[in-house]
Amino acid sequence: MHFACASCLETLTLAVSLPCGASVCKSCVRICTNDLFDAVCAHELRFNQNTAASLSRVLTRFRCPVRSCRQWHYGLTGVDWVLEGLLQICLASASESDAKGSRDIGSAERGKGGAEKALSKAGSHTSQSHLLELSLLALKKGHFELAAAHADEAHALNPWNRRGIAKRRIIEMRSGFAIETKQLALPSIPTHWTPNAQQCNAIKVPDVPSAEMLELLECILCLTTFNDPLTLTCGHSACRNCLLACLVHAPLNPVCPVCRFPLPSFAALTSRKTNWFINALTTKWAHVLPTRPSIEWNLPSAQRMTIPIFPVSLAFPGTRQEFHMFEPRYRVMVKECLETGSPFGLCLPKRSFNPFEPQLRFSKIGSAVSIEFSEEMMGDERETSKGSLPRYYIQTKAQFRFKVVDDTSTISPEGLHYAHVERLDDVDFNDMHAHKRDASSNDNVTTTTTTTASEPSATIAAHEFDPLEYATMIMKLRRTVTGMLEGLDPARVRLLEEGYGPMPSDAGMLSFWAAQWIPLNLQRKYEILSSVYPHERMRTVIEALRL
The missing domain is CATH 2.30.130.40 (LON domain-like)
Structure with missing residues (x-):
């Protein structure tokens, strides 16, 4: 077992855990930038001072870099504190030259013009990233043959991620084909492929962990060894049952017990994938980890x-x-x-x-x-x-x-x-497409419950989720409410806040808050209460206000 990124197969650098359960380098995640979306989020931030719940953190989407997944994920993911701590301990236990060559190569010598010399001082574990950086430095100086040689070495070291051959093709185009075009052998990779230990070029996980490593594998809530660990968007990890118990005691606006970042809903935590890497470490080191006491949360109730x-x-x-x-x-x-x-x-x-x-x-x-x-x-x-x-x-x-x-x-x-x-x-944004697909297979795309003639209809027209449209609707509603309150005297504003409460910072609760006072008949309010899609509830509110 290695500390390998599930995308580039190299040693994890600023490890982040994705909603699919995989762990990758932060640089392997490619965020889909949208200038209009960034402008809407910046405008929304003026009305929502809670930066942790800002739309840019929740709605920014990216394609999963793991080949076996390749699904769209939503939300900027923070660095996994457990994996990054374990990796830092492994590097610190190695020799000083190995640690320096693996994590921060030549940071002191780079300013003195000795970048290539510093990069060549990598320790016994040769990283493909170091060879690619050597190739980039040679390319900037116009040494095309040397750059191509480093790219070939990087490809030979780890051909499975195809970064070496990609760098080789860039060098050939930049040189105007002044160097000989070389055909490199590529391994056959199936569509749904999971790398094994022989295909990784990363630091190996020690068979016997240190005491500091064992401390990092403790849940932040129950203070025992992880059991079915989940990693949140903020980067902190805890047992699934412990997080669900937090939502039972604080069902409204639950937050991370460490950094106070908003937690997802009960259903989202129930369906979220287990952190594969942390779960594998607890299995590998089970013989030295302390015995976990039986804790009954009675979560089915x-x-x-x-x-x-x-x-x-x-x-x-x-x-x-x-x-x-x-x-x-x-x-x-x-x-x-x-x-x-x-x-x-x-x-x-x-x-x-x-x-x-x-x-x-x-x-x-x-x-x-x-x-x-x-x-x-x-x-x-x-x-x-x-x-x-x-x-x-x-x-x-x-x-x-x-x-x-x-x-x-x-x-x-x-x-x-x-x-x-x-x-x-509410359905989590990362599970929304799968949830609608399952609902469509059951002939229940637009209804949340089975209705009868004597029961109000629970139907809201189904629409595809568009982060930009959802952010725009939230911005319109907040701007409208803020303008309405500014035109009232302070005494009347206090009465409204006492009756309906202040405008919530959570985007999912905003539609419920607005549905209290906007002119809607009972059937439409029942539809809003029944909907598990926040963007569809918000669309109903916006249409009622004619914004």
């Missing part, structure tokens, strides 16, 4: 759960509501939620004259709300299965959306419905 349903209205994630609970069944519901700290479901009601009807009498898409404040209103106690309970005045906040997965519900003696629900999160 976080994804699927049974909660009481309060069919009264529609609520978007992040919004607050106040209720006066006076019916006996809902007094029991509030009592249970206060005792267990669990949420209850808020759904749109359907017409029903029998509260004990087992069929669903509420919409299939709703929001799970938690009680932030409660006050007992004594003087009107009612006997229930929980004893004598008063009326309640409660203040709630919607935490996340859910989808009812069963057509029937459990009914308590008071007539309170309990439904089996599943979390409904």
Whole structure:
């Protein structure tokens, strides 16, 4: 096993981990530049001071450099702290000449005109990048034959990434074919190809790690050895279950526990690929790593759960509501939620004259709300299965959306419905095309749930995701809202913020926030609540405001 880039097959330099699970050099990632997109992101940054959540970090896209993937990825990826730390320790343990020749060749001598001499001082491990840099220096001086010789050596050292032959062709064109054209042998590479150890030219992973290496393979949350590690966009790594547990405790605007960079949704973390390199290291060094204790997070209950349903209205994630609970069944519901700290479901009601009807009498898409404040209103106690309970005045906040997965519900003696629900999160940008392809195969491209004649439609027209269009819509909405607030007096602005909250910095929550106050009928609001595509929700809001 080697510290090899999955693209160039050389020693990793500023290693970054991609959403597909592969690890490559940062220089191997080619960002697709777009001047108009950069201008929109710069304008958006004036309204969103949180630079970590700026659109340029989230929506910048690039083609995966790994040959077996080649998919479009979204979001600038930071340096993988674990892999870079391990590589630095390996280089530091080698001799000073090897470390200097592998990572920072001749930085002191380059200013004195001794670049070629410094590059020739590489240690026992010869890097193709060093030979290519020697070739570039010779090419700049007009030494075409020497440059071609270094390019041929680079190709012979590692023919699988074809960088040597590419440099050779550049030299031939720059020289005006003053040197002899040479046909180099190319290995046959299949379309879906994964390199093996014999095809890599990188530093070998030691069989016995040092104590410093073992410390780097600890999760930043549970402080034990990695189990199913995930690497976030910011570059920090943690166990999958640990990150999912963070989202359970903080479902709104979750952030990285180290650098406070925004975390993806629950569904995105569930479907994200495991960091292959870190997972392989934990397997290779399992005989010396400390035994991992069994930690039970009970995450299936976080994804699927049974909660009481309060069919009264529609609520978007992040919004607050106040209720006066006076019916006996809902007094029991509030009592249970206060005792267990669990949420209850808020759904749109359907017409029903029998509260004990087992069929669903509420919409299939709703929001799970938690009680932030409660006050007992004594003087009107009612006997229930929980004893004598008063009326309640409660203040709630919607935490996340859910989808009812069963057509029937459990009914308590008071007539309170309990439904089996599943979390409904936005689809990650990196999984959007695959998600729509799967939905198309199931004849469900434009609908999130199966609708009936008595249930509001959950249909939003499907569109292809365009980062520039999405960034432009966000910029238009923020500019419009900012202009509206500037025309109001400060007292009225405070009232609006108390009622709807401040404008969120998260682009996905922005459409929910705007849907609270724009003039939309109940069906359109239900469509926005049901959509798992942020750009389609934003398009609905923009069309309603006629921007």
